[in-house]
Amino acid sequence: MTAQSEQDAVATQSQIPQLQGVENLQDLPQDTLKNKYGKFQIQRDVMVGAGDFGKAYSTEIEMTPNIRARGSKIDFVQTVRSSINDNWKTTAVDHGWTGETDESGKPIDSEGKPKFLHRSELTEQQTGTGWRVDQSGYSTPFHSEAHLEITPKVGKHHLLKKSDSAQLVDRPTIAEQGYKFDAMSTAMDKKTGKEFGTVEWGFNVGQNEQGEPTLEGRTPTLLEDNLKLDGEPGREARERDRGRKAAYEQCNQAAPGKERANREEANTRSPKQVTRIPIRRTNT
Numbered sequence: 001m002t003a004q005s006e007q008d009a010v011a012t013q014s015q016i017p018q019l020q021g022v023e024n025l026q027d028l029p030q031d032t033l034k035n036k037y038g039k040f041q042i043q044r045d046v047m048v049g050a051g052d053f054g055k056a057y058s059t060e061i062e063m064t065p066n067i068r069a070r071g072s073k074i075d076f077v078q079t080v081r082s083s084i085n086d087n088w089k090t091t092a093v094d095h096g097w098t099g100e101t102d103e104s105g106k107p108i109d110s111e112g113k114p115k116f117l118h119r120s121e122l123t124e125q126q127t128g129t130g131w132r133v134d135q136s137g138y139s140t141p142f143h144s145e146a147h148l149e150i151t152p153k154v155g156k157h158h159l160l161k162k163s164d165s166a167q168l169v170d171r172p173t174i175a176e177q178g179y180k181f182d183a184m185s186t187a188m189d190k191k192t193g194k195e196f197g198t199v200e201w202g203f204n205v206g207q208n209e210q211g212e213p214t215l216e217g218r219t220p221t222l223l224e225d226n227l228k229l230d231g232e233p234g235r236e237a238r239e240r241d242r243g244r245k246a247a248y249e250q251c252n253q254a255a256p257g258k259e260r261a262n263r264e265e266a267n268t269r270s271p272k273q274v275t276r277i278p279i280r281r282t283n284t
Contacts (some may be wrong), residue, residue, distance in 0.1 A: 003134040019053045019174070019205070021214040022046050037196040040187075042194050042220045043202075051173030057217065063187040069196055072189040073077040075142040076168040078134040079186075079244045085178040090130035090188050097123055131243035133251040133277070134170075134183070140275040141251055142190060143168050177213040180204040184223060184244050192276030198223035198244070245279070252276045 031042040041062045042234075049056030065074060082089050100108050135141045168185050182202040188195050201220040208214050226237035240259060 001166075018057065018212065019207060019215050020212050021216065022055065025057075025203075025215060025217045033197075033199065033220065033222050035197045035222060035224065037187075038063060039206055040220075040222070041199060042199060044199065044217060044220075046174075046215070047171060048169060049173055052176045053174045053205075053213075053215075055169040055174045055215075057174055057215075058171045059169075059180070059183075059201055060163045061199055061220075063167075063196065064165045065187075065196060069189075071190060072194065072196075073096050074166040074187050074196060075144050075190050077141055077186050077188050077248070078143050078164060078170065078183055079131050079247045080172075080181065080183045081132065081179045081243070082128045082136045082175075082182070083130075084176065086134050086180070088129040129239075129243060131184075131240075131247040133247050136142065141277050142172075142188075143185070143276065173207065174215065176204070177205050177207060182240075184240065186244070189278075191278060193280040195280070200226065200240070228246060248277045248279050252279070 025044060028044050031044070033042070034039040039172050041064070043058075043060045045058045047056045047058045048054060061076070063074065063076075065072065096109055100110070100112075101252050102108050102112075134143065166187055170183070170185075172181055172183075180202070181204070182200075184198050184200050186195055186198040199220050200223050201218060203215060203217045206214050206216050223237060223241060226233060227241060228234065229237060
C-alpha cells in the first residue's frame, strides 16, 4: 500500500461514525430456548467484518433435538428481510440483481448462473414486507449445506438413545444508520418438511440522543411462542409467519426443475441436484 493509499484509507475510516453500544453485544452469555422438540442454543457477538462500520453481527444457533424428532434429518432454512429507515427492501435492485435474464426470462447473476430468487418476485401480496429465503448456495435452500466453510457439519439425526445437533452460522454485515435486519431460522426435516421450531433474531442501527448511531440487538425468541401472544404482538407474528411461508413457496417456484438443472450442469464433473423446500401444509 502506498503512502497516499494509506492516507485515503485513514480518511475514509474517519468518515465512518463511531458505532455505540457494540460493547453491550460482545461476550454475551448464551441464549437457550426450548420447545417440545428440543433446545436451541444461540450465541451472539459482534465481529470485525465488512460493512459501513467494519463489523458483522455474528449469530450461531445449535438445535439439539429430543426423542420427538426421532429419525429426522434436520437442517435450517432461513428467511430474512432488511430495510433502511423502515423502507423494506422488496425490489430486484434492492437484492443486487443486475436485471439480466436467460432466454426464458428467468433471472441470472453476473456470472450467467440462474438466480433462483430475487425480491421483485416477492410482491406485497405474497409476503408483505420483502421476506426471502437466505439462499446463498446454487443448489440448496438449506443453510448448512450452503455454508460448509464456516459450518462444521450438516445436521444429521438417527435418534435412538442420543442425537446430533443441527447448526447455523450467520454473520450479516452491519450497515448504515437506520438499517434493520430481521431473520427467522427454522429447523426442518429435510425430507418431510416437518418444522421443529423457528428462532427469530436480528438487529438494527438506531441513534442516541446525541444523534450517534447505536447498535441494538434483539433477544432471540421462538416464533411459535410469539404466535400465541394477544393483540398486536400476535398479529405481527402471524404476518411474519405468512411472509416466511410465502418466501418458501416463491423459492420453490423460482428454482429450476431437476431435468433443467441436470441439463445445465451436464458438462460439470459433479452435477448437483436442485433441492426444494419440502413444505408441510400443517405442523404437528
